[in-house]
Amino acid sequence: MITTDFVPGSPCWLDLGSRDIPATAAFYSTVFDWEFKPFGDEAGDYGLFRTDGKTVAGVGPLTEEGARPAWMIYFRTTDARATAQAAEQAGGTVRVAPTDAGEYGSMAQLTDPQGGQFAVWQPGETEGGFEHADAPGSLCWTELYTTDAAGAKEFYGALFGWTTSDMPLPGGGGTYFLLTPAGQGEERMHGGLMELSSDDLSLNGGKPYWHPVFATADCDATVARVTAGGGSVQMGPEDAEGVGRLAVCLDPAGADFVVLTPVEDAKG
Known part of the structure; x- marks a missing residue:
């Protein structure tokens, strides 16, 4: 369960890199009834997505050369610089060096040894992070597709202290690994990872990638x-036993995300 009571290693923010922010804002406003609140030129055209007056995500221009439009997931840390150094020592790379954002905090963008991109956020004087989670129109899960599940578990376990538990996929489809922040119970489980071949990761040129799962009251x-x-739609809508009804989607620019009606809501 993703909450706004952030602990080290838990998802605390996500934003979308876009080549056309007005078009992107219009699309997600249509899909989730999000309101877009731009910051203006002084913030590099960065803006926020809000629902019911609460911030759920951000959107800004693509800043890395050759990058594809994609969602970036940020995990909470108490020290962005130390986490970036630890990522390098564990075989990862630093794409964007730790950067201060004034009173708001510090961030860094990193890549795991297999090629999966993610970010970390260290709060400043203000708590920061999304204000709405685990409800329709907000983040309810995070997911990593990787070419090396064992390597990914080792890297993120060393970096964040995540614990993992195994969940066999139906039909002999392999194993899904559930992720929980260090020292937390299963009720704080925030995501999963699964191993796929590079051929199944064509969306990202064969490289691993993270994507968000957004809750919805009606998947279809x-x-x-x-x-x-x-x-x-890449997959679905379809029912996943014990999970709910879900679909893997692409926005018009090709950024991937999942929509999920959790099993309790699907039964309703």
């Missing part, structure tokens, strides 16, 4: 909004 209705808004 949300998918209809995705396609009506110019997006597409």
Whole structure:
């Protein structure tokens, strides 16, 4: 369960790199009824997505050469510089060096040894982070597709202290590894990782990648909004036993995300 009571290693923020922010804002407003609040030129055209007056995510221009439009997931840390150094020592790389954001905090963007990109956020005087989670129209899960599950578990376990538990996939489809922040119970489980071949990761040129899962009260209705808004569906909607009804979607620019009606809501 993702909450706004952030602990070290838990997801605390996510934002989307976009080549056309007005078009991106219009699409997600259609899909999730999000309101877009731009910061203006002084913030590099960065803006916030909000629902019911609460911030759920951010969006800004792509800043890395050759990068594809994609969601970036940030994990809480007490020391962004130390985490960046630890990532390098564990075989990862630092794409964006630790950067101060004034009173708000510090961030760094990193890549794991297999190629999965993620970020870390160290809060400053203000807590920061998303204000709404685990509810329709907000983040409810994070997921890593990787070419080396054992290597990924070792890296993130060393970096964040995450614990993992195994969940066999139906039909002999392999194993899904559930992720929990260090020292937390299963109720704080925040994501999962699964191993795929590079051929199954064509969306990212064969390299591993993280993506967000957004909760919705009606998966099929949300998918209809995705396609009506110019997006597409990679998989689903389909029922996942014990999880709910879900679909893997792409926005019009190709950024991937999942929509999920959790099993309790799906039964309703």
